[in-house]
Amino acid sequence: MPTPPYRQIADDLRRRILDGDLPPGAVVPSENALVEQYGVAAETARRALAVLAAEGLTEARRGSGTRVRSFRPILRQAGKRLAAEQWGSGRSIWQADLDQRPMTVDRATVAEQPCPARIAESLGLEEGAAVWVRDRRYLVEGVPVMLATSYLPAGLVAGSAITRPDSGPGGTYARLAELGWAPVAFREQVRARMPLPEEAEALQLGAGSPVVLIVRFAFARDGVPVEVNEMTLDASRYLMEWEFPA
Amino acid sequence: MPTPPYRQIADDLRRRILDGDLPPGAVVPSENALVEQYGVAAETARRALAVLAAEGLTEARRGSGTRVRSFRPILRQAGKRLAAEQWGSGRSIWQADLDQRPMTVDRATVAEQPCPARIAESLGLEEGAAVWVRDRRYLVEGVPVMLATSYLPAGLVAGSAITRPDSGPGGTYARLAELGWAPVAFREQVRARMPLPEEAEALQLGAGSPVVLIVRFAFARDGVPVEVNEMTLDASRYLMEWEFPA
DNA sequence: GGTGTTGACTTCCTTAGGGAACTAGCGGGA
DNA sequence: TCCCGCTAGTTCCCTAAGGAAGTCAACACC
Incomplete structure (x- = not known):
């Protein structure tokens, strides 16, 4: 053969x-x-x-x-706890753009909708309960790099700036904190696969670019879930990083 | 058109x-x-x-x-801190096999080698310094799902069980702890891309299966790097999870 | 009742030829 | 000097035809 x-x-x-x-x-x-x-x-x-x-x-x-093609990834840091001066080594196998290029948003939509089944279970709601859905597309240097859809229980956030396209300084989590539901812990689930056509179109993906799917669960005190955020990233543009103690 | x-x-x-x-x-x-x-x-x-x-x-x-094809992923949990009873909701958008199927190793090789440049920088060593390299392939139900290559400074681990294929109960980290270099913090860098032919062959990947690359840096007290672990995962078989406080 | 063979069906790979759609650069004209 | 149109080169897509290689089940034979 x-x-x-x-x-x-x-x-x-x-x-x-x-x-x-x-x-x-x-x-x-x-x-x-x-x-x-x-x-x-x-x-x-x-x-x-x-x-x-x-x-x-x-x-x-x-x-x-x-x-x-060239691979010049954006560094996405989550759970950053380690001080740079002490934990400086082990910086990057793949060199990433540390100088943060500004990230902008287009195509932002915010609406109150009935909650999909898979989200409802995670938020501890009934299927079809009212949630506020924030849908956004992020650009870096004019090219789309990430899609994000976040779901927040309407009972928690009704009337706040979270229900408006511009959620104000500090974003959604700052508003949640003002409402007494400051997130204290996060769980992120990650997988990678080839994109569906609509994802490829929305992210302007070339053939052979996988997408990374991240679902972030945000919890307030007493383990109350306050947000589920589904993100779709162009894998060829991202380098992700998590830090955690032993 | x-x-x-x-x-x-x-x-x-x-x-x-x-x-x-x-x-x-x-x-x-x-x-x-x-x-x-x-x-x-x-x-x-x-x-x-x-x-x-x-x-x-x-x-x-x-x-x-x-x-x-079917997607029945293995759940890989890192930095698990949240108690299940309190933070139970937000369990899984994608249902994963929580009942851990046993993971076995084949093709394990352990050898002392000169350190590659990219690893040396992360370990705070000179290029070409002696490191112990542990190379393994992991199987679940007979099919390969992950490749892992970890690098440890020879000056730290010489003479220990880490230099033998079977590193003993508790694995590499338990031996490091006995040597006074217990890991206290981890940093994991993650990216996804399509596999190279040798990766596709080693993991028996079908076309259209991306791989996830994870590089784990393990730090002991005072930020001393003690291990770099390069992992290559079959993306179609894994669901990864990280948890971290706000 | 088992056993081996055959044949239908499947994916995989190639050549040959044609045409559509798009790009970049060059040259001529205003 | 600037702009327009042409042209050569490029990727993209299709048809037609044939053969190689693997799988699976039915069927004949012992």
């Missing part, structure tokens, strides 16, 4: 990319070039390039060419 | 899968069936099925057929 030609070509190109022979931004040989170079049919060359695109290593633009 | 046929067919099938019309394990219409049903060429039908496979929704077995 010899590896088929399209796979061999893909392996060649992949090694050139990983070796740095084809650095980020470099132009990958075109379909026609591969046809000549390897003596295969156009469709076979096309398949080879499709493999790399599916792995997220390259990005093709019709009419222009195929280029090597 | 109408959506091309192969994409329409993929959309049809995807909706049937997500709606539950084609439940996990069900057989997806074959290439020939799609050729008849939609009146397209075989290659087009094939492309439609390839889309679903690339999204990780289906799994094709040559000669047998294409089936809908």
Whole structure:
């Protein structure tokens, strides 16, 4: 069972990319070039390039060419407790942009809706109970990087700024604190998979970019759940970090 | 710019899968069936099925057929602090196997090696300094689910059970504690991407399965780094969880 | 009743050829 | 100098045809 030609070509190109022979931004040989170079049919060359695109290593633009993608992630830090001066080593295997690029929001919608079943259970509500739903899309340097939908029990937040698009300084959690429901603990559940078409469209994902799904549960005193936040991240743009004691 | 046929067919099938019309394990219409049903060429039908496979929704077995994949994740809990009785709600959006299936190890290798550059910086060592490298592959129910490679400074662990394949009861961290280097804090950095071929082979990944990369830094008292652990997880088999205070 | 073989069905991969859609750069005209 | 149109090159998509390789079940045979 010899590896088929399209796979061999893909392996060649992949090694050139990983070796740095084809650095980020470099132009990958075109379909026609591969046809000549390897003596295969156009469709076979096309398949080879499709493999790399599916792995997220390259990005093709019709009419222009195929280029090597770069990975320059945004650092998302959760549960940051460790002082930088003392715990400085172990900084980053993958260098991430520590200088925070500003994150902006577009497409924000806020509405009162009946609670979906899966959320209701987490919030300790009945299915269909009223919740305020805050839906947002976040951009960094103009490109969408994250979708977030958070659910808050209407009984807790009715009348507050949480029910308005601009929740004010400090955001939702500051308002919750003013209402006497300051979050004291968080639980985040994380998984990764390939995006659905609507997710790929909303995040402008190229082929081969997985998404990371994070569901954050926020708890106030006595373990009262006050928020569930479902986030969808472009995995190719994020480096996530959690810290916790032994 | 109408959506091309192969994409329409993929959309049809995807909706049937997500709606539950084609439940996990069900057989997806074959290439020939799609050729008849939609009146397209075989290659087009094939492309439609390839889309679903690339999204990780289906799994094709040559000669047998294409089936809908199921997502039955292993729960990986890190930094668990919250008592179950008080913080019980917000249990799981995605139902995960809480009843821990036993995890076994095969392909374990332990060796003293010169430290790679990226690890050296994190451990506060010079590049090429001696480290003990523990390389393992974990199985659940016979299928590989995770690769892990951990690095420990030779100056700290020389002579201990850490340098042997079986590190004894309680594992590496118990031995570190006995040596006076008990870990007191952890930092985990996480990203997701499509696997490299060797990763896909080692984890027996089907097409469309991303991998999750976790790098864990373990710190002893005074912020001394004592271990770096690089893990590679089959994303389609894991649900990860972190907990932390506000 | 078991056992081995055959054949239908499946996915996988390739060549050959054609066309659509898009991009970037070049040259000519105002 | 600036702008427009053309053109060569690019990716994307499809049809048609054929063969390789694996799976599974029915059927004939002992």
